[in-house]
Amino acid sequence: MRLLKDALARRAMGLITALPAVLVLLIVVGLFLKSKAIVAVEPLSRLLFSSAWHPVQGQFGLLPFIVGTVWVTVTALVLAVPVSIFAAIYLSEYAPRWVRESAKPVVDLLAGLPSVVYGVWGVILVVPFVGNVLAPLAGVHSSGYSILAGGIVLAIMTFPTIIHVTLEVFASVPLALREASLSLGATKWETTRRVVLRKGAQGILAASVLGFSRAFGETMAVLMVVGNVPAVPRSLFDAGYPLPALIANNYGEMMSIPRYDAALMAAALVLTLIVLFFNVLARRILVQVERRVR
């Protein structure tokens, strides 16, 4: 009886183990099948690289949205990567123990705040700040609902991802290496730069790539502050319209226009594939780092 129970449990658990792989496959295949109606009639190049988005006339160029996503994400990373890495350096190399311990809840909480909350914050604070302070400083006119506002909000949302991974990478650099460097008379910063950063370079890259793929798919917070104008943005102060926002905004009404549905599915597919690509890339690098350290 006990053995039977064990055997049954084993089968059931083995079945569940296949779930993650199957799920990844189902998502990609599902999106592909649903977007076939548009991929079959529109050449891929027109779909991806045309900036004409006129659903009513049957023109579905995704370029403005892809460019919008890239702009927002890159802006976010330019802001987030240096700050996160320096913060991680402080926490792992300089900070006293109690600071390091109490930093963990801060990072966790930043990661745990819902994206709508970031969005509300962006609307209350970041959008007026960009519109009334930064734009006049740069000598342009902007409503504040802009790529830059999206980038700032998104940067804060990617802090925890990058900091977390970078801290793990730094922790994997052997203490003995640091001590060797310090004992040769190098200052703390020299040790950090020439030993810790050099050893951890790959890991930091992976952390940034992971941050990129996280930021790329973020929907609600960006959607609320970025303006959502379907045109290729020309400056940081222009409104943009990222892919996830496109999907979120238009999903309800898509049924009425032929092939709109499929075009949105294609957008979701493009988004998924890009995110998966960078995600897998980051994981690969991290696995390598882990192996080398061990």
Place this chain on the structure above:
Amino acid sequence: MNGLAERSLGRRKRADLFFRILAAASAGLVLLALLLILGTILWKSVPALSLSMLTKTPKGGFYLGKEGGILNAIAGSLYLAAGATALAFLLSLPLALYLNLYKGRGSKTAAWTRFFLDVLWGVPSIVYGVFGFIVMLALGLRASLLAGILTVALLEFPIMCRAIDEVMRLVPRELKEASDSLGATRFETAFKVFVRQAAPGILTGVLLAFGRGIGDAASVLFTAGFTDRVPASLADPAATLPLAIFFQLGTPFPEVQQRAYASAAVLTLIILLISLAGRAMGRKATRHVVK
């Protein structure tokens, strides 16, 4: 190492100090960002809270009606996140046990499964929303509490699973061997030893996933629908706090916007509470843990 000796000690020390301050300032900026967000949200939104806000449903439509509160969203969110978390737990616990008990340390299957879980973790929630919508149509469901629960469960699954897996990896090998040598089947070892040993970590993982689930808007946007009423069955559409914020912030009426702010306050407080509970749990629920 060409320049070390040539540069004067003073300059090197100044560089050290400079970067020390830069690094500390960066860490300070991260903390400031968090405080600024929490401060702004709570300062703006707590005044919107009142008893009637919390205990009444909106009157005359959630977008236009000026009367009433956000009970529909609070109840909807709690039902939805609780259901999804339970469902995700039913999948995550066996999977984590299987990876750690039935598969050895160097197992290829385990490594690949973890890889795919990481991949799933990285899938944006809007994609889960779209996927959930496709599945919903395929199953012939309407936007409902059930469809929302299924979608959010998918979103929570990799998060919870990886969290539980991480704590189970820390369970000492010797405990498993001791249990084996007493003649326990692996199934018994799983639930009588591993689950108890990892209990605090499992609870933290469950809370983490619950927090993600209750705060996510993009995945329920097409699947759970939105309504003024508290859902009475799984087939009813359900309002959720994140969507209550999203929809009601955009109205031209200040009274309705107040409901968005109140929802933001409730959601933020729930997340804060979960985060605190998670920490306390990590420390406290160690009654059955062998050290």
